Amino acid sequence: MNVHVQGCPVAADVAPKPVRRESGQREVFCGLTGIVWLHRKIQDAFFLVVGSRTCAHLIQSAAGVMIFAEPRFATAIMEEKDLAGLTDANDELDRIVAQLIARRPEIRLLFLVGSCPSEVIKLDLSRAALRLSQKFSPAVRILNYSGSGIETTFTQGEDACLASLVPAAPPTRRSEDQLLIVGSLADVVEDQFIRLFDALGIGRVQFLPPRKASALPAIGPNTRFLLAQPFLADTARALEDRGAVRLAAPFPLGVEGTTAWLRAAADAFGVAPSLFEAVTQPHRIRAERALVRYRDQLSGRRIFLFPDSQLEIPLARFLSRELSMQLVEVGTPYLHREHLAEELRLLPDDVVLSEGQDVDLQLDRCRAARPDLVVCGLGLANPLEAEGMATKWSIELVFTPIQGYEQAADLAELFARPLVRRARLVA
Ligand code: SF4
16 A cells, blocks of 8 residues: 555655746647636536637537536627727627626626637726626626636636635625635535535535535635645635635545545644544545555556646646556646645655646657656647557546545546556557
């Protein structure tokens, strides 16, 4: 077994790990991608992208296989005359929003999502949101955020969206501390965590984003929040600006990460160690058993992670410590040293970390290393597969429920599957 549940080294024990910094061409999707999972999470929200045909195509192709009902996203396409300033884009936007709200009376929260084209013509969506809110509130709340950017990563869209929700959240009215879980989780995972927190005696757990727009969590100085995703720097800052306090913890991936994450909340809320042990032990044992078969398949296999989702560092910690994989290189688009401090301490001392991307140089290193498995964006996966390397799309890790005890083996399987598939192809 290679699972470390207790006794994480403290900061003083571990020297900071060197990080290679690169800036050059990058292969990433923009933040509009987040709409694909966010619109499923907030069930009465609608995402209106103010963008171009390219933006519409991106959303449709990313979400195409996942549409299960009438979609709650759309693109208000800016035509050439809008971009050339020949029409008043604000008038157009007001007309489209009025039409949309009349057609979809179930919408309670409308996000105006900025894009590269809307930013190029400096269309002020925050003023548009304010103007339209005055017209349609209280029935519909209208907020805005930006999903644009070739210099961003696709998970930053969620960060921008959640950060836009924070000022709209009501203040806390109760005096006792309240726990807030921050970051989009699949409903099934959220329900599992609610049961665990309940068993630990931590009641009134709230989630950001909520499932319904009307259930925005109350936020104030007595809010203690746990990040469930590692890509929420702006959201965390917005919460801290309202007095909320972040609980430092690794992220809830794998048995070790989930236990340490829960323990951070348990410690902050004064849960007795014996109760914590009694509540978590059966889950830990079951999850560790389920991991055994994947450790047999993955142990000693060499993995290279390209920077894409910002999940790379928690994933690398899980893959190396719970599945005994060898980390060839762990790339991340941004390294938030404070939010990832507990993760970095758990990585091997000789780990090769890189931040940012110069995709050609990184491909050279990857090709030279010939890893058994490469985690990368969609754009790199096909060429690398053609060169005989097994790949895993990093975007799949954001779309799939992977957090918590019950999902630890599912997460491991996501890495075992491409190796099995490639072995079949070669045989
Ligand atoms: S990168 Fe810009 S133009 Fe392209 S889809 Fe994203 S927001 Fe639209």
